[in-house]
Amino acid sequence: MSKEMEQKVQAFMARVIAKNPGEVEFHQAVHEVVESLIPFVEENPQYKEAKILERMVEPERVILFRVPWINDKGGVELNKGYRIEMNSAIGPYKGGLRFHPTVNLGILKFLAFEQVLKNSLTTLPMGGGKGGSDFDPKGKSDNEVMRFCQSFMTELQRHIGPNTDVPAGDIGVGGREIGYMFGQYKRLRNEFTGVLTGKGLEWGGSLIRPEATGYGAVYFAQEMLATRNDSFKGKIVAISGSGNVAQYATEKVNDLGGKVVTLSDSTGFIYDPEGIDAKKLAWVMELKNVKRGRIKDYAEKFGAQYFEGERPWGIKVDVALPCATQNEVNDEEAQILIDNGCYCISEGANMPSTPEAIKIYTDNKILYGPGKAANAGGVAVSGLEMSQNSMRLSWTREEVDTKLHSIMVNIHENCVKWGKEGDFINYVNGANIAGFVKVADAMLAQGVV
Numbered sequence: 328m329s330k331e332m333e334q335k336v337q338a339f340m341a342r343v344i345a346k347n348p349g350e351v352e353f354h355q356a357v358h359e360v361v362e363s364l365i366p367f368v369e370e371n372p373q374y375k376e377a378k379i380l381e382r383m384v385e386p387e388r389v390i391l392f393r394v395p396w397i398n399d400k401g402g403v404e405l406n407k408g409y410r411i412e413m414n415s416a417i418g419p420y421k422g423g424l425r426f427h428p429t430v431n432l433g434i435l436k437f438l439a440f441e442q443v444l445k446n447s448l449t450t451l452p453m454g455g456g457k458g459g460s461d462f463d464p465k466g467k468s469d470n471e472v473m474r475f476c477q478s479f480m481t482e483l484q485r486h487i488g489p490n491t492d493v494p495a496g497d498i499g500v501g502g503r504e505i506g507y508m509f510g511q512y513k514r515l516r517n518e519f520t521g522v523l524t525g526k527g528l529e530w531g532g533s534l535i536r537p538e539a540t541g542y543g544a545v546y547f548a549q550e551m552l553a554t555r556n557d558s559f560k561g562k563i564v565a566i567s568g569s570g571n572v573a574q575y576a577t578e579k580v581n582d583l584g585g586k587v588v589t590l591s592d593s594t595g596f597i598y599d600p601e602g603i604d605a606k607k608l609a610w611v612m613e614l615k616n617v618k619r620g621r622i623k624d625y626a627e628k629f630g631a632q633y634f635e636g637e638r639p640w641g642i643k644v645d646v647a648l649p650c651a652t653q654n655e656v657n658d659e660e661a662q663i664l665i666d667n668g669c670y671c672i673s674e675g676a677n678m679p680s681t682p683e684a685i686k687i688y689t690d691n692k693i694l695y696g697p698g699k700a701a702n703a704g705g706v707a708v709s710g711l712e713m714s715q716n717s718m719r720l721s722w723t724r725e726e727v728d729t730k731l732h733s734i735m736v737n738i739h740e741n742c743v744k745w746g747k748e749g750d751f752i753n754y755v756n757g758a759n760i761a762g763f764v765k766v767a768d769a770m771l772a773q774g775v776v
């Protein structure tokens with residue numbers, strides 16, 4: 328980047344930081360995007376004059392609320408509730424809810440900002456939003472989770488709707504939580520409608536939604552590998568996390584002939600050089616989704632190694648799929664991955680790589696699919712769930728999976744179109760520019776709003 332562009336990026340960021348103090352993850356996400364977009368906007372002055380970028384980093388609306396609830400002992404508990412309605416230029420606000428003790432305004436704004444561009448990349452008509460709470464579902468009974476979800480939705484329901492804002496799951500929010508929130512919404516509004524996605528199949532959910540993010544991240548990696556006439560066959564793969572995204576990424580890698588050798592959670596990672604096959608994965612799903620246990624137990628059950636308090640990036644692999652959380656791969660770990668021969672990284676999680684790690688990927692010209700492109704399969708199938716709800720029809724597993732696959736192929740093509748630099752594909756620039764253009768043009772058409 329030229330000195331002049333660098334200065335424009337710095338000036339833009341100085342304003343964002345001054346206006347949004349302390350929101351470090353939000354600053355990080357915006358910085359990554361404006362590094363791609365400021366040079367593009369300079370070449371396309373219609374966006375500059377209309378202050379599109381400045382407007383895009385300001386949420387249309389931020390909702391903050393109190394979530395009181397009663398624990399099993401009869402005591403009063405209190406959490407914070409949030410919904411960031413970031414951008415509705417191309418459709419109703421759409422994005423997940425995260426329940427995790429680390430949740431704060433800056434984290435949700437980073438996620439909402441990423442979501443705007445991600446949703447645009449899917450080509451479906453969805454704006455961007457994100458929400459959640461600092462509530463920690465770990466160690467809570469089902470009844471406690473239900474009472475929390477009911478209290479959360481009692482306030483949130485007045486702000487959302489199938490044509491306004493359609494939340495879904497994220498960390499700590501899966502089928503159980505979506506069920507409790509849907510039940511409360513329906514009760515308060517007396518309306519059975521597609522106000523949430525990730526619903527159960529019997530009550531408006533879509534086949535393949537649980538699988539979609541993990542499958543999509545692997546489909547995206549498959550497309551990246553194909554640019555080098557390569558495939559997953561025989562590849563050794565490291566996956567972090569052991570939740571929704573990690574589980575179905577593992578399943579799809581197995582289907583395509585690769586071997587997944589790691590999974591993790593917030594306490595450590597397991598290394599199984601034999602590979603986490605379908606039988607072992609079924610056991611992990613029971614452990615994580617039903618018993619809600621720790622990944623450590625895998626090591627005892629299957630005689631694998633367990634590394635307490637560590638992340639899996641020191642293991643020698645060909646492909647890495649970070650599927651846990653933000654900033655879970657730093658520069659040191661990125662360098663170790665590459666030194667060990669890893670040449671393909673597809674992000675199931677949102678912003679799992681630090682800016683320094685991304686620089687190392689780019690300098691080494693490896694295949695790097697950033698989250699907003701690689702993990703867009705989840706929200707894409709949420710969009711397909713909305714379509715099915717509107718039609719009052721449901722598609723088969725094969726129909727939805729085929730649509731998901733073609734959406735991921737299309738996102739990859741779009742990243743190549745906008746990110747090609749000679750024989751290197753800069754997927755970061757590609758995803759940022761491709762996602763931006765559609766939203767920016769819609770904002771231009773809709774005037775200064």
Ligand code: NDP
Binds near residue numbers: 499591653675
């Ligand atoms: P889950 O809650 O199902 O699983 C999260 C996994 O990540 C768990 O194994 C969890 O371990 C681990 N994890 C969470 N926070 C931390 C942390 N601070 N440090 C270390 N490990 C952590 O969530 P999902 O699988 O749905 O989400 C994973 C990632 O994928 C997130 O970044 C999310 O934003 C992103 N994503 C999710 C989509 C979806 O459709 N669900 C769509 C697109 C992106 P533990 O159990 O110990 O907390």
Ligand code: 2IT
Binds near residue numbers: 445495705706
């Ligand atoms: O980060 C994400 O894209 C999600 N958590 C899924 C959002 C959705 O609306 O399905």
